[in-house]
Amino acid sequence: MTRTTTENHPPIKKTRSFGQRYTYLGRGKFAETDLSVTQYVYELLVHLGPSTRPRLSKITKIPLTTVINALSRLVAQDLVDSFSQDRKTPGRPKVYYFALQDLGR
Secondary structure, eight states, X not given: OOEEOSSSOOOOOOOXXXXXXXXXXXXXXXXXXXXXXXXXXXXXXXXXXXXXXXXXXXXXTOOHHHHHHHHHHHXXXXXXXXXXXXXXXXXXXXXXXXXXXXXXX
16 A cells, blocks of 8 residues: 555545445445445445545445455555545544546446
8 A cells, every 4th residue: 555645646526425325234235236345435436536434434334444444455456545634733644545446437
């Protein structure tokens, strides 16, 4: 995983509509589709653009730990990368994840 600063990254979009497309049932299952959580998180990143882990969890209503695991798998497969945004106050910087490619669509 290559962490860069705010230079050379996709713009951050402010939309919410895509994440509420499916109902998460737990244990990696959705009511309306047989997508895996990892595939769904990837599609969401393609649609939304750069997003933080808590934002993805809130939009999809998928537990944060499940989102973190899905992002870890996507980073390991080189489908997703991240960057951090510099802070003006003390504390941890926000880490944004974004899709590197569109899976051939």
